[in-house]
Amino acid sequence: MTNTNVVTAPPRSGVRRALPALGLFFLSPLVAEFLLGNIPITALFALLTLAPLYGGGAVLIREVARRRGWGYPSIVILALAYGVIEEGITTQSLFNPDYAGLRLLDPGHISFLGMGAPWTLMVLGLHTLWSITVPIVVLESLSRRPREPWLGKLGLGVYGVLFAIGVVATTAFGYTKDPFRASAGQNIGVVIAVLVLIALAVRVGRRAPRRTGGNVPSPWLIGAAALVVTSAWMLVNDQVPNGWLCAAITLAIEILAAVAVVDLSRRSSWTRLHTLAAAGGAMLTYAWHAFPESPVFGASHTADLIGNAVFALLAIGLLIGATIRCEKFGDA
Template sequence: MTNTNVVTAPRRSGVKRALPALGLFFLSPMVAEFLLGNIPISGLFALFALAPLYGGGAVLIREVARRRGWGYPSILILALAYGVIEEGITTQSLFNPNYAGLRLLDPGHISFLGMGAPWTVMVLGLHTLWSITVPIVVMESLSRRPREPWLGKVGLSVYAVLFVVGVVATTAFGYTKDPFRASAGQNVGVAVAVAVLIALAVLVGRRGPRRTTGSVPAVWIVGVVGLVGSSGWMLVNDNVTNGWLCAAISLLIDVLAVLLFVTWSRRTNWTRMHTLAAAGGAMLTYAWHAFPESPTFGASMTVDLIGNGVFALLAVVLLISATIRCDKFVRS
């Protein structure tokens, strides 16, 4: 069965049409590292170094999905593939037992894979939802063309090259800082996992959505569910006392969230506002979660808290703007 919803970019994309892609290019690393609290506001210059990897990946995933007429399920799967690439190849944190000196793989260690169950579940979840999917949803909610390609062939090629440059540069930088190298078997496993996920994204995208009848919760309720669910997921991963139990609870939350939101989103009363509310709830989780985190990269507590406040405020303003634009579109 072929996909009849393929969308092709217009011949004249123009600078104005490509602006949302540029916004996504910088929003993705902003959410992934700065809103989370990993990098303080004093390190804002790092945004330009991170954008090719995070932003290039987000733009590439979004453009490929929308050109093929695929929905968010395919985007989520491709976002997971992105996470496997970043953590399996560029940082190798999935396999490095002493990554950043944190011993992240000790809890729930899987010896024959050389991986840690809770760390794998957590870091791939972070990338799937927050690094890629949430920025895409927010930027599409701000766009006048949320389901259309934003780039022509040249623009798409540029972002694809930027993504490759980001992967290569990040990998090379990591190699200069840490002597650890993943085994051949681990690298093959990463390649196979990425290939399987891409194939799954294609399969899901070609099948298309199956709309059903039934009621959906109010938009604000969906937002609260997104906030509470993602906050609970983060809190579980903040307190890894039993690695296997932590991984199991995190996976359970993941499965329940997927089942719940897939069920709701298939119903005819589900709108773009509901999708934005779910993503907005997750985005606010990152905003509050940054405050109890310890300062990073040598920043003082004051600088760290100021930065967290600024980034949280920017997130709120962005979500309000996206809500206004999205509501106007839904009502029109």
């Protein structure tokens, strides 16, 4: 069965309707880098340089999906494609054996691909869930009409240009800092992977969603479970020294979590609040993980802790506001 719920343009235009897209444009890099603790609050200016890549990608993914009437499965798949683009093309961290001097590919090295199994699973997981999907869920939860497009054709074109600028600028900056260049085969592999993921997102999006019977746990339990599972995922990648064991456990957690979410979200008793709870639990994992994280930019320990606390409180505030909006508007 084909999904025919296609919206080609926003039912009403105006600056007010486009504000959620602007919010997503900045929330995506805030979650991806600042809430994680990778960049301290003293380097908040970096948000302006990160937003075109992260935010532009998130807005494009969200708008394309909602214009076509696609659901979160397609958004998640496109988010994974975004991760492949960023780490395979712009930073090349999937293939660079000495990226940032960290030797990220040594554990669980796959020689014929020139990749590291645990790093690949981790960094693509970070982008898929936290950089793209979580910000989209939070902003849509704050919206009265979460399934409708926020932008007209002009606005969509503007964010498309911003994303292209972000990709080109990040790639060019990386080239000036590191002499490494991925091989032709690796670049071709990245292009093929992105095209396959886009095709899969289209195929999944065109299928009418199937609703099943059965109860689901309360949103509070869903949020708590998401916090525990994503925290375990982070701790495995932080603490398990054996590369292949780390990759195996990481992949197992990802598969089990995906199966559980797909099964539960198909049930008729699953609501927007459940979706927000799942994203909120993941968001809180980033919030606590920031405190033991060492930022890539220099900052005093005090400034780092203050920044982590500020971003954590902002995340909690957003989740509270989104929860209130979900309860007010239901599944509209």
